[in-house]
Amino acid sequence: MGPLTGVKVVEMAGLAPAPFGCMILADMGADVLRIDRNGSHGGLAPPAGVLDRGRRTIAVDLKSAPGVQVVHDLVAKADVFVEGFRPGVAERLGIGPQPLRDVNPKLVYGRMTGWGQDGPLAPRAGHDINYIALAGALEPIGRAGQRPHAPQNLLADFAGGGLMLALGVVSALYERELSGQGQVIDVAMVDGASLLTTFLHGMHANGLWDGQRGTNALDGGASFYDTYETSDGKFMAVGCVEPQFYAKMLETLGLNDLPLPHQLDASAWAAMKKVIGDVFAQKSRAEWTEIFAGSDACVSPVLSPWEAHEHPHNRARGAFIEVGDTLQPAPAPRFSRTVSKHPVPVDHGGRDVAESLMAWGLSQDNVVGLTSSGVVR
Numbered sequence: 001m002g003p004l005t006g007v008k009v010v011e012m013a014g015l016a017p018a019p020f021g022c023m024i025l026a027d028m029g030a031d032v033l034r035i036d037r038n039g040s041h042g043g044l045a046p047p048a049g050v051l052d053r054g055r056r057t058i059a060v061d062l063k064s065a066p067g068v069q070v071v072h073d074l075v076a077k078a079d080v081f082v083e084g085f086r087p088g089v090a091e092r093l094g095i096g097p098q099p100l101r102d103v104n105p106k107l108v109y110g111r112m113t114g115w116g117q118d119g120p121l122a123p124r125a126g127h128d129i130n131y132i133a134l135a136g137a138l139e140p141i142g143r144a145g146q147r148p149h150a151p152q153n154l155l156a157d158f159a160g161g162g163l164m165l166a167l168g169v170v171s172a173l174y175e176r177e178l179s180g181q182g183q184v185i186d187v188a189m190v191d192g193a194s195l196l197t198t199f200l201h202g203m204h205a206n207g208l209w210d211g212q213r214g215t216n217a218l219d220g221g222a223s224f225y226d227t228y229e230t231s232d233g234k235f236m237a238v239g240c241v242e243p244q245f246y247a248k249m250l251e252t253l254g255l256n257d258l259p260l261p262h263q264l265d266a267s268a269w270a271a272m273k274k275v276i277g278d279v280f281a282q283k284s285r286a287e288w289t290e291i292f293a294g295s296d297a298c299v300s301p302v303l304s305p306w307e308a309h310e311h312p313h314n315r316a317r318g319a320f321i322e323v324g325d326t327l328q329p330a331p332a333p334r335f336s337r338t339v340s341k342h343p344v345p346v347d348h349g350g351r352d353v354a355e356s357l358m359a360w361g362l363s364q365d366n367v368v369g370l371t372s373s374g375v376v377r
Helices: 017-027 048-052 065-075 089-093 097-103 128-135 154-179 189-195 198-205 243-253 266-280 285-292 312-317 353-359 364-373
Strands: 008-012 031-037 055-060 080-083 108-113 183-188 225-229 235-239 299-301 320-323 326-329
Touching: 008 017, 008 065, 017 031, 017 048, 017 080, 017 108, 017 154, 031 065, 055 065, 055 353, 065 097, 065 364, 080 154, 097 108, 108 154, 128 154, 128 189, 154 183, 154 189, 183 189, 225 266, 235 285, 243 266, 285 299, 353 364
Parallel strands: 008 031, 008 080, 031 055, 080 108, 108 183
Antiparallel strands: 225 235, 235 299, 320 326
């Protein structure tokens, strides 16, 4: 069982960032019960519903006093509560931090938003691209002379949002062991996206990231840190930053005997890209993958998400698994003793709702009344 076995989480249904964070908690062994609003489906429709794996779900009428009381009753037995509403919505529903912590002072209350619980943008709508734009994470991404390029919705929604939520919950649970008290976690995707740029700030402060977008060492400007097209229209990724790895790449490409400029001579990067690119264009991705296999040249095939599971390294590590009918990444990280169990598909009522609620401490008579009245489905 996973390292969070025994931890009970009540999750209010929402979109990608909070479900991803709660997916991580479920992967680590937490018992996550997701509450959908009556008449709605909290998760995205399959196949995006893979983010909801490992849950049991119930639908509750949050517009009724009995429905709000259900949430309070569940929170009384919970360790963690997670919601992703805009600021003020949970309070209006009667499930904000104060009433829930009155029920359970040891509760860890996780709040997931884009802009945070305060500040002039707190009540405004937004998406990943907006958060990384204000965080300074979008501007550096893209080719020289071109506009910034959005890296899907990975940086704010998942890395700066869901992952930070999971880290915040685990940190608060650890602190609770020392203080005996719960607390509220304000998880803002704009904050998390900003945090991801810490390394860039350090490089800039040391004069190592002064150029325009796409002209620096790690943003595709350097010839030793870029992608190169192969003869079959696919790509190889080159990341030989250290001189010994760069020398190995040149040797493998058959370029080591030529009078080439110094690796860090930025004025020669464009010309070197042409030299290196011409060689990569002579063979297919599969051929180059075989040539560089076992090498420290830091050269790898660029795989699509739908190909990654086929790579021998990922196969050997079991990095991808099937949950239900969908192939998807396996839980990470890995633990030596408390091994995470294989995730199960989200339960949309396939398991007995009454059994689920009674497992959380609600009495049978209470559950029968709630289900028969339609407050809980």
